[in-house]
Amino acid sequence: MKISELSRTSGVSLPTVKYYLREGLLPPGRPTGRNQAEYGDAHLRRLRLIRALLDVGNLSVAGVRQVLQAVDDAELPGHHLLGTAHEAIAGVPRADRGTPGWQAARAEAGRIVAGRGWRVHERAPALDQLADAIAALRELGQEDMLAMVDDYAEATERLARQEVALVLARGDRAAMVEGLVTGTVLGEAVLTALRRLAQEHTSAGLAGPG
Amino acid sequence: MKISELSRTSGVSLPTVKYYLREGLLPPGRPTGRNQAEYGDAHLRRLRLIRALLDVGNLSVAGVRQVLQAVDDAELPGHHLLGTAHEAIAGVPRADRGTPGWQAARAEAGRIVAGRGWRVHERAPALDQLADAIAALRELGQEDMLAMVDDYAEATERLARQEVALVLARGDRAAMVEGLVTGTVLGEAVLTALRRLAQEHTSAGLAGPG
Numbered sequence: 001m002k003i004s005e006l007s008r009t010s011g012v013s014l015p016t017v018k019y020y021l022r023e024g025l026l027p028p029g030r031p032t033g034r035n036q037a038e039y040g041d042a043h044l045r046r047l048r049l050i051r052a053l054l055d056v057g058n059l060s061v062a063g064v065r066q067v068l069q070a071v072d073d074a075e076l077p078g079h080h081l082l083g084t085a086h087e088a089i090a091g092v093p094r095a096d097r098g099t100p101g102w103q104a105a106r107a108e109a110g111r112i113v114a115g116r117g118w119r120v121h122e123r124a125p126a127l128d129q130l131a132d133a134i135a136a137l138r139e140l141g142q143e144d145m146l147a148m149v150d151d152y153a154e155a156t157e158r159l160a161r162q163e164v165a166l167v168l169a170r171g172d173r174a175a176m177v178e179g180l181v182t183g184t185v186l187g188e189a190v191l192t193a194l195r196r197l198a199q200e201h202t203s204a205g206l207a208g209p210g
Numbered sequence: 211m212k213i214s215e216l217s218r219t220s221g222v223s224l225p226t227v228k229y230y231l232r233e234g235l236l237p238p239g240r241p242t243g244r245n246q247a248e249y250g251d252a253h254l255r256r257l258r259l260i261r262a263l264l265d266v267g268n269l270s271v272a273g274v275r276q277v278l279q280a281v282d283d284a285e286l287p288g289h290h291l292l293g294t295a296h297e298a299i300a301g302v303p304r305a306d307r308g309t310p311g312w313q314a315a316r317a318e319a320g321r322i323v324a325g326r327g328w329r330v331h332e333r334a335p336a337l338d339q340l341a342d343a344i345a346a347l348r349e350l351g352q353e354d355m356l357a358m359v360d361d362y363a364e365a366t367e368r369l370a371r372q373e374v375a376l377v378l379a380r381g382d383r384a385a386m387v388e389g390l391v392t393g394t395v396l397g398e399a400v401l402t403a404l405r406r407l408a409q410e411h412t413s414a415g416l417a418g419p420g
Contacts, residue, residue, distance in 0.1 A: 011305075011306055011309065045350070045351075048346075048349045048350055049350060051304075051346070052346035052347075052349070052350060055304040055305070055342065055346070056304065056342050056343050056346045058268075082409060082410060082413050083410070086406050086410070094261075094265040094266065095221075095265070096221055099221065109403075112404075113407055116411075118407055118408065118410075118411035119411050119414050120407050120410045120411055120414070121410070124406075124407060124410060125406075126403045126404075126406035126407045126410070127403075127407065129399060129402075129403040129406075130399075130400060130403035130404065130407070132265065132266050132399065133266050133396050133399035133400045133403060134400070136258075136261070136262035136265070136266045136392075136396055136399075137392065137396050137400075139258045139262070140255070140258055140259060140262060140388070140392055140396075141255075142388070142389060142392050142393075142396070144376060144379075144380075144389075145376065145389070145392065145393055145396065145397060145400075146400075147376060148369070148372060148373060148376065148397065148400070149400065149404075151368075151369060151372060152369065152400060152401045152404045153404050153408070155365040155368075155369060156401065156404045156405040156407075156408040156409075157408045157411075157412070158361075158365075159358070159361060159362065159365060159405070159408070160405065160408035160409045160411070160412040160413075161412055162358060162361060163358060163409065163412075164409065164412045164413050166354060166355065166357060166358065169354075170354075178350065178352070179352060179354075179355070180413075182346075182347065182350055182352050182355065183352075183355055184406070184409065186343050186346055186347055186352070186355065187355060187358065188402055188405065189339060189340075189342065189343035189346075190340060190343045190344070190347075190355075190356075190358070190359065190362060191362045191366065191401075191402075191405070192339075192398055192401075192402065193319075193336045193337075193339040193340035193343060194322075194336075194340065194359070194362045194363050194366045195366040195369070195370065195398065195401070196296050196334075196335075196336035196339075196394070197323055197328055197330050197334060197336045197337065197340070197366075198328065198363070198366040198367045198369070198370035199292060199366075199370045199373065199374065199394065200292060200293070200296070200328075200330045200331070200334060200336070201326075201328035201329050201330055201367075201370070202367070202370040202371055202373075202374045203292050203374050203390075204329050204330070
């Protein structure tokens with residue numbers, strides 16, 4: 001299909017498609033003339049993945065590029081791809097990393113993970129994010145919220161086993177790789193949306209009608 | 211304390227503190243002279259809440275203002291405050307809301323919630339976010355991921371009961387109100403960080419050593 005049809009079918013505006021081409025997020029089409037190129041279903045699929053990562057996953061353009069390079073690297077083990085996806089969704093680090101309060105929170109994050117017997121890379125971005133949240137809760141005097149940590153860990157461990165099994169059941173590497181990325185990013189969006197709805201329901205039940 | 215001490219104690223730079231004052235996120239201090247004002251522990255506490263919402267919760271400045279106005283509104287029922295917190299963390303809506311594909315996903319989100327017997331506002335922002343994620347998964351041909359929805363819903367429902375009970379146990383309204391906001395925003399940060407770590411651990415176990 002021509003670029004105009006790619007834009008129409010995907011619902012992504014022509015200037016935006018051209019921007020993704022310039023930024024290297026979308027691979028170039030097969031040249032068919034001086035200023036013309038032919039695009040295929042792989043482009044359409046890639047365009048949808050880009051939109052999902054940007055709009056639902058709230059990744060930056062740089063983060064999307066990082067994830068797509070990992071997706072396209074056939075040599076990269078799936079496990080490393082997961083790390084890349086985690087880095088891309090890690091966001092901007094807090095300015096206070098390195099203060100004694102943050103270091104204490106980081107040590108606490110390490111102990112939580114070790115206590116569960118989880119084997120994770122000592123520089124996993126999620127360890128720093130966990131420390132960010134713990135440091136913020138302590139600063140705000142809301143340590144009582146940390147009573148939830150064990151329940152969160154137990155729930156996520158059980159869910160992770162199912163999530164990873166679901167992705168591995170796909171067999172085909174390309175489908176697995178995309179599943180790792182979308183399972184991480186879109187699965188998180190599904191989980192957090194449901195958490196907010198469950199909280200609203202529970203809080204409404206306790207608050208009574210109205 | 212003077213504004214310079216407020217800055218030092220909080221670790222927030224002086225220009226940033228002044229910016230929050232101008233933006234109305236931080237209430238003005240008690241005037242003690244022509245260009246001087248006195249700040250108290252409430253300012254320090256508020257400054258920490260602002261940083262937590264911005265840095266860990268990734269809220270926008272407008273989102274923080276919205277949440278703080280709700281926190282400061284003594285007339286607002288706690289349940290409505292939760293809705294405000296959810297709106298502030300909802301982020302930018304996807305451009306495709308309103309397309310037939312998205313409408314179908316939105317209807318599906320409604321059925322999931324109704325199927326659990328959850329009572330939520332029909333315009334709850336989290337319903338749209340759930341629809342965003344469902345629409346993206348369907349577009350990408352990754353509907354198999356939606357097999358997790360029931361497990362996510364069950365886990366979040368169980369956790370929400372504990373979270374809300376924890377906040378209500380505080381007794382004091384101001385502490386409850388802050389707990390609702392931080393429980394929503396920082397609790398989500400803790401949960402998603404643990405989910406990523408659990409995934410890394412599980413995927414490492416299946417991938418074998420290395």
